[in-house]
Amino acid sequence: MTTPLVVLHDVTKVFPPNVVALNRVSLSIAEGAIHAIVGENGAGKSTLMKVMCGEVAPDSGTMHWKGSSARFASARQGMDAGIGMVHQELLLVDELSVWENMVLGVEPVHRFGRLNRRQARTEVCNTLERCGLALPPDALAAELSLAARQKLEIAKLLHRNVDLLILDEPTASLAPQETVELFSELRRLRDTGRTVVFVSHRLGEVLELADRVSVLRNGALVATVATSDTDKAGLARLMVERDVLFTAKRVPSSPGRTVLRVEQLRVAPLRGGGLGPVNLVVNAGEIMGVAGVEGNGQTQLVAAVTGDHQCTDGRMVVDGVDITTASILERRRHLSYVAAERKLDGEAVNESILDNARMTHHRLTPSFTSTAGRILDAGRARRFVDELEVRFSITMNSFRQPIGSLSGGNQQKVILGRELAMDRALVVLDQPTRGLDVASIQQVHELILSMRADGRGVLLISADLDELFQLADRLVVLHRGTVALEGATASLTIAEVGAAMLSGSP
């Protein structure tokens, strides 16, 4: 048996104040393989990757690289030794071209440190050709698609001759077709002798791509198995230590009256693109899914419906009331809203659970205040938090603790609980499970289905097609701000939806 490329032994890392991110993790990665790391949120996946590439120093434990002991003081040292990492947030300079991005930090220079542009560009072209990566060397990074930008990140590492490529959730924001392409690139890299480690949430992808998979749970390594010896349910069980249902129980929908009607809605471009014209109907007792590659108008649609941003044209009616020009507070009489950016829009991270739970209720639910709405009723809010704690089984110590000290799943349950208690006809859910662990996602899915069963209309925006296909009764696909495809979920296939997401037509 050959020496493994990387051997980690008893690696421990504690983040202040008391988060044990890695707890005596021992792991070996074979040369020339694709090795996946899976685990729930907070299981320590990213930390493990950062330890490997030298970005994070472990508190204890050892690492062997190519058979000899290694201890990197920085990511730069890791890179020099041959380990490179592609972060979830891509680190590219938009204003520079592909070749400029690739040579950044390892530029060939003339005398006196002047950049040798010709040599640099030639070297880049050689690398691209050698590795079989199709990238236009002179295009600006800003002009590339998300998938191409990811490819550029990988090319950057290959240009530095790394032997081990680490990718942190590379498929998180890719369309299905782009994922397929990325995977074939990664396989080719493996076949040319490189080793790939990638982190993912999506068990299906892991089984498809990886040779071996390691499961982390709460900072500890639970198991490393060959993908041929396991399946989705088996991995999920290892991740959460209990069986997870992959098909949410659902009954056929019985759509009632219209709770949201969007007519000829247009929104002027904000943060990257405009919207419209869009027509959309959500009925009571059904879940309307909105699919699309991020940045194709979903943000604008939600902003227009919730009142965060004024629409430039069109009409919106919620539960029979025209809300086109209504204030945010006025709209909140008719709709509940769970925002995508939880830490920014959905909660006040440093404030107490109590103060987070009574937002909006403090104006619109009379029992939360006394003396004509002027004084807060602290007792009522406390009972409300108690109710939420029991009903949604939220793990918490006190209503006084900052909501940011809860786990992501528990934070989201407080927010969902707050919004559901308003009992509105329309519920707008923007990426309600983003960043949550598998068990929490399951609970949130059940909650969403219970809203539907209660006869509410749900507008569900999600980047996760599996989620949409599991939950939504009908789907619209947004592409460049307009509806590219619409239909009952049952009559659509993932391939059709994926094609519409990418090209605007199925």
Next chain:
Amino acid sequence: MTPRRTFITALAGVVSALMLGVVLLKLFGYRPSHAYAGLLHSSLGSHQAVADTAGNAVPLVLCGLSASLAFSTGAVNLGQPGQFLMGALFAVVGGIYVPGPALVVVPLCLLLAALGGALWAGIAGVTRRRVGMDEFIVTLMLNFVADYFTQWLISSPLADPTRSSPTTRAVRPAAFLPSLGQWSIGVPVTVVVSGALWFLVHRSTIGYEWRMAGGARRFARLGGVAVERNVMAILGVSGGLAGLGGGMLALAGPHRFVRGIGGNYGWDGVMIAVVAASGLMATVAFGLFFSALQTGAIGMELRSEVPTEFVQILEATVVLITVAVRGVLSGAWVRFTTRRSAAIGVAKHSTGPCGRGPG
């Protein structure tokens, strides 16, 4: 920051500043025990001293509350010096021209003082809403405007012709701020105002909205809070507090608007808010403490010949050390808990807290 941690850092700051003071005094050949005894005696050593300290704390506390309120609710107000002057001006003008008995005139003048400060701060609110100017810069710049505007008023249209230095006429005696024995009436007024402000911020619906908008603006906005309208109200209340401080100072002391009446109260207030980490009760406590230092300074000089300026060194040291200790202490706390949980976590092979780590 929890109240207990705030208290600990404050105590650490005060104690270490006093200890550093000992070193400095020795270095310059004074006897620290004499100096501190003098300081203590003339700030807290007698009924009169306590009453003086409390009375002198009034403008400090009100300017401090003005700054703390703004800092903790998402508006920026650095215009306390100007609002203080406008409050004093409004109170004095009311005191000169409004006829009637003290029972009517004094409360009216105090209301005018608050109104003056509120209107001055309100300018920044209007420019923010109408033309999108940052209230940070507008409140700051308005300090200069207020300074020169009042200087012009007292040297020309409102000048007292019988005086050689620029000042207004004296207010009518009915507008003098009365006192209860040795105690200025400003003390109970400030106590009531502080209590009412605390209730407003921590118990009322509008105060809840202010607090939420302070820490999480987008969250508050999407929850239905009219954030922009609230900024206007916060600036008004904040400016009103500083203005009230100016009014009470003018009506209690010189009874007229004299040049330099604003002293350093406005900036001291901002400093107090910073030391108090914008906590309302902590602001009151630090206001009293700084007042005790300033009140005791003269007694210290009489007894031990230590110049009154030494108190400014103490004040500055308290500020620097408290703010530094706040950082160091939370850092040390983090390291301590990290080490402890690392030990426990690894020893027990525990799995650590669920889902709190970075992905």
